Amino acid sequence: MEEINKAGQPKLNKEDFRKIVLEDYRIVNESREASLLGRREVLTGKAKFGIFGDGKELAQVAMAKVFKPGDFRSGYYRDQTFMFAIQALNLQEWFAGLYGHTDSDAEPMSAGRQMGGHYGTRFLEPDGSWKNLSQLKNSSADISPTGGQMPRLLGLAMASKYFRCNPELQTETFHKFSEKGNEIAFGTIGDASTSEGLFWETLNAAGVMQIPMLVSVWDDGHGISVPKKYQTTKESISEILKGFQRDKYGKGYEIFKTKGWDYVHLCETYERASRICREEHVPVLVHVEEVTQPQGHSTSGSHERYKSKERLDWEHDFDPIRKMKEWILATGIANEADLEAIEEGAKKIVREMKSAAWTAYLNPIRAEQTEVVELLQQLSSASQQKVFVDKLIQDLQSVKEPYRRDINTAVRTALRLTRHETLPVKQKLADWLEESKIANYDRYSSYLWSQTSLNLSSAKQQEVKYEKDFKIVDGRELLRENFDHILAKYPEVLIFGEDSGKIGGVNQGLEGLQAKYGEHRVFDTGIREATIIGQAIGLALRGLRPIAEIQYLDYLLYAIQILSDDLATLQYRTKGSQKSPVIIRTRGHRLEGIWHSGSPMGMIIHALRGINVCVPRNMTQAAGFYNTLLACDEPALVIEPLNAYRLKEKLPANIGEFRVELGKPEILVEGTDVTLVTYGSCCRIALEAVKHLQETDISVELIDVQTLLPFDIHHRIVESLKKTNRLVLLDEDVPGGASAFMMQKVLEDQEGYAFLDSAPLTIAAKEHRPAYGSDGDYFSKPSADDIFETIYRMMSEVNPARYPSLY
Numbered sequence: 001m002e003e004i005n006k007a008g009q010p011k012l013n014k015e016d017f018r019k020i021v022l023e024d025y026r027i028v029n030e031s032r033e034a035s036l037l038g039r040r041e042v043l044t045g046k047a048k049f050g051i052f053g054d055g056k057e058l059a060q061v062a063m064a065k066v067f068k069p070g071d072f073r074s075g076y077y078r079d080q081t082f083m084f085a086i087q088a089l090n091l092q093e094w095f096a097g098l099y100g101h102t103d104s105d106a107e108p109m110s111a112g113r114q115m116g117g118h119y120g121t122r123f124l125e126p127d128g129s130w131k132n133l134s135q136l137k138n139s140s141a142d143i144s145p146t147g148g149q150m151p152r153l154l155g156l157a158m159a160s161k162y163f164r165c166n167p168e169l170q171t172e173t174f175h176k177f178s179e180k181g182n183e184i185a186f187g188t189i190g191d192a193s194t195s196e197g198l199f200w201e202t203l204n205a206a207g208v209m210q211i212p213m214l215v216s217v218w219d220d221g222h223g224i225s226v227p228k229k230y231q232t233t234k235e236s237i238s239e240i241l242k243g244f245q246r247d248k249y250g251k252g253y254e255i256f257k258t259k260g261w262d263y264v265h266l267c268e269t270y271e272r273a274s275r276i277c278r279e280e281h282v283p284v285l286v287h288v289e290e291v292t293q294p295q296g297h298s299t300s301g302s303h304e305r306y307k308s309k310e311r312l313d314w315e316h317d318f319d320p321i322r323k324m325k326e327w328i329l330a331t332g333i334a335n336e337a338d339l340e341a342i343e344e345g346a347k348k349i350v351r352e353m354k355s356a357a358w359t360a361y362l363n364p365i366r367a368e369q370t371e372v373v374e375l376l377q378q379l380s381s382a383s384q385q386k387v388f389v390d391k392l393i394q395d396l397q398s399v400k401e402p403y404r405r406d407i408n409t410a411v412r413t414a415l416r417l418t419r420h421e422t423l424p425v426k427q428k429l430a431d432w433l434e435e436s437k438i439a440n441y442d443r444y445s446s447y448l449w450s451q452t453s454l455n456l457s458s459a460k461q462q463e464v465k466y467e468k469d470f471k472i473v474d475g476r477e478l479l480r481e482n483f484d485h486i487l488a489k490y491p492e493v494l495i496f497g498e499d500s501g502k503i504g505g506v507n508q509g510l511e512g513l514q515a516k517y518g519e520h521r522v523f524d525t526g527i528r529e530a531t532i533i534g535q536a537i538g539l540a541l542r543g544l545r546p547i548a549e550i551q552y553l554d555y556l557l558y559a560i561q562i563l564s565d566d567l568a569t570l571q572y573r574t575k576g577s578q579k580s581p582v583i584i585r586t587r588g589h590r591l592e593g594i595w596h597s598g599s600p601m602g603m604i605i606h607a608l609r610g611i612n613v614c615v616p617r618n619m620t621q622a623a624g625f626y627n628t629l630l631a632c633d634e635p636a637l638v639i640e641p642l643n644a645y646r647l648k649e650k651l652p653a654n655i656g657e658f659r660v661e662l663g664k665p666e667i668l669v670e671g672t673d674v675t676l677v678t679y680g681s682c683c684r685i686a687l688e689a690v691k692h693l694q695e696t697d698i699s700v701e702l703i704d705v706q707t708l709l710p711f712d713i714h715h716r717i718v719e720s721l722k723k724t725n726r727l728v729l730l731d732e733d734v735p736g737g738a739s740a741f742m743m744q745k746v747l748e749d750q751e752g753y754a755f756l757d758s759a760p761l762t763i764a765a766k767e768h769r770p771a772y773g774s775d776g777d778y779f780s781k782p783s784a785d786d787i788f789e790t791i792y793r794m795m796s797e798v799n800p801a802r803y804p805s806l807y
């Protein structure tokens with residue numbers, strides 16, 4: 001192997017070489033046995049779904065050899081062998097994942113939240129502080145959407161470049177994140193998933209940025225049943241990427257081809273590929289061809305349905321483990337008996353680990369089953385419903401491998417059956433249910449939001465202050481001053497997006513900041529929203545604080561998939577063992593035209609639970625949000641009001657320091673007749689309407705919610721309702737969008753219905769996108785006239801004499 005012969009490293013002696021080869025043989029055999037047994041576990045019903053790494057074993061042990069502490073993986077569901085080889089996962093944990101064991105010590109990848117085959121390591125201590133990532137072999141947490149691992153990979157790789165070129169970060173504080181940027185971000189992807197746009201966007205961006213990203217394509221010729229001829233031009237990803245190869249005409253990629261059954265060539269290839277990538281910070285693609293998939297795609301179907309006999313025969317003959325064995329025997333590294341001993345050992349250990357994982361998964365559930373049976377027996381002896389309760393007991397006892405839902409249903413059914421009886425044991429059952437609810441909340445619903453000491457509740461408001469002779473500036477200047485302070489204060493902050501660098505943003509909120517802080521801190525990107533977000537996710541996973549710009553809110557749709565699938569689920573799908581406190585900066589609401597005045601807030605808040613959504617009405621509030629968010633460890637989207645960059649605001653004396661609390665509405669006008677709830681650009685229009693309403697003797701309490709996620713944490717709005725007894729919710733989303741969300745929050749969560757004297761109303765935009773021009777705006781979005789008339793009519797219904805009909 002080249003690493004031994006040509007890399008300038010001391011040549012391994014024969015015995016050490018033999019040990020390495022046989023150790024690899026052990027790993028690949030154990031991994032294969034795990035795949036085989038894993039499939040059986042699904043077919044017998046113990047596990048729900050299985051997707052395994054059989055056929056990809058050799059490539060992954062080869063890749064693991066060059067994966068160093070500090071490196072990162074962003075891959076997909078085929079990578080079990082790699083995870084075993086870097087010792088980031090053991091066999092028992094792997095089976096625990098298959099069973100969905102909810103204890104994160106037993107199943108450290110996702111605590112049973114993700115289906116098996118979705119890998120990840122712990123980046124955080126239990127208290128949410130960072131582990132020393134430079135000393136660990138790290139894997140970001142997988143997601144199921146094909147190609148979805150690519151955007152984050154870009155950021156993981158880019159972080160190395162940032163750490164390498166920024167001396168401010170080569171200090172003690174940042175050592176746990178990087179050793180001068182010497183880390184590679186390894187990506188893995190199936191050949192068919194290279195058809196996804198995310199793959200191409202990522203590949204191009206990494207080539208432009210020249211970052212240490214090493215992508216391996218496991219090419220087994222199919223995406224489930226669909227062969228390469230329908231996936232890839234010329235049926236070869238490395239062939240069509242030839243234009244990306246670096247050469248005398250410019251920087252680019254180093255591209256390698258190798259074969260999934262050729263152990264020696266794989267090891268040599270990864271040695272060369274990783275050296276270039278790590279030392280020169282050049283992106284590399286390794287196309288691993290001739291890969292097999294012995295058990296087919298997943299447990300959902302069989303590959304005999306779509307693979308020809310010739311292909312199946314070839315896969316049999318070119319099974320990578322078979323080929324490795326042939327090579328070992330041919331070279332005399334070991335004999336048949338040695339290898340058989342390894343194979344038998346692999347079978348035995350996998351069986352043992354499988355049983356240990358199953359027992360560990362089942363025992364606590366069985367203990368609950370026993371406890372509940374005892375309680376039900378007590379109930380049976382006291383209840384008139386004995387016959388029915390006994391049947392429940394019998395049914396529950398007969399379940400050999402119970403789910404928690406069986407036990408919960410038994411308790412809830414028992415309470416339902418005995419609803420007319422007063423029995424002390426019923427309290428015990430209710431207490432059991434309550435405890436179970438708390439424990440299952442932790443198992444299945446915790447960590448959507450940060451649960452660390454740096455979560456939002458830790459960052460209290462810091463009032464904005466003004467000098468006596470404050471300056472009046474444009475909104476954009478206020479923001480720029482604030483970003484200037486942020487960049488000076490936090491070396492780990494970097495701001496990037498389309499036009500964000502040289503010109504400081506199309507609205508110039510960053511004007512001059514690239515010149516002041518350097519191109520590595522404030523910079524332009526290509527037009528590639530999905531990977532701007534992915535870049536930010538990866539950077540923040542490595543301890544940096546990216547502020548990623550999406551030029552207009554309307555273009556967030558290009559990134560909504562990755563925000564929703566990756567960022568919003570990250571803490572949840574790892575049960576808090578990874579975090580990525582990305583800040584996304586964008587601008588929206590009303591301006592001009594279909595794609596520059598959107599406010600699709602309902603879509604956003606429904607897709608992005610897990611990300612905070614701030615909707616400031618002006619740039620002072622926006623700046624206050626940025627300051628708060630940087631003190632916390634949660635991801636957030638801040639939507640600046642597009643029409644407020646040139647509006648005048650007072651320049652705060654404590655710019656860069658004052659903080660606006662999330663989830664805390666602000667009362668803009670106090671009133672007694674109607675509570676009007678809104679946010680963002682609608683605040684200014686509402687203010688105008690409120691003025692006119694005052695002239696007709698209608699007193700409106702105007703509330704700016706300021707953030708939609710979280711929404712009015714302290715239930716301030718219902719306090720207003722107690723006074724006014726009337727509720728109007730206003731925004732410029734479609735009807736039934738974020739205004740309906742706000743209504744549900746106020747009426748249901750805050751129990752506002754109890755205080756209403758009039759039917760609650762929403763005022764929203766039309767169902768279509770906003771038309772162009774001032775008239776387009778007037779007839780598409782709620783105007784001050786619309787607001788005035790809606791509220792006036794509400795009052796006219798209450799008191800027609802005082803408020804006669806208008807027309």
Ligand SMILES: Cc1ncc(C[n+]2csc(CCOP(=O)(O)OP(=O)(O)O)c2C)c(N)n1
Pocket residue numbers: 078144145146189190191192193194218220222223224297
């Ligand atoms: C966005 C998305 N579309 C479809 C799927 C369903 N799906 C899961 S795996 C797969 C095939 C992937 O094939 P390939 O990338 O070659 O990887 P392999 O499974 O062969 O290793 C498909 C279509 C998905 N998970 N995500």
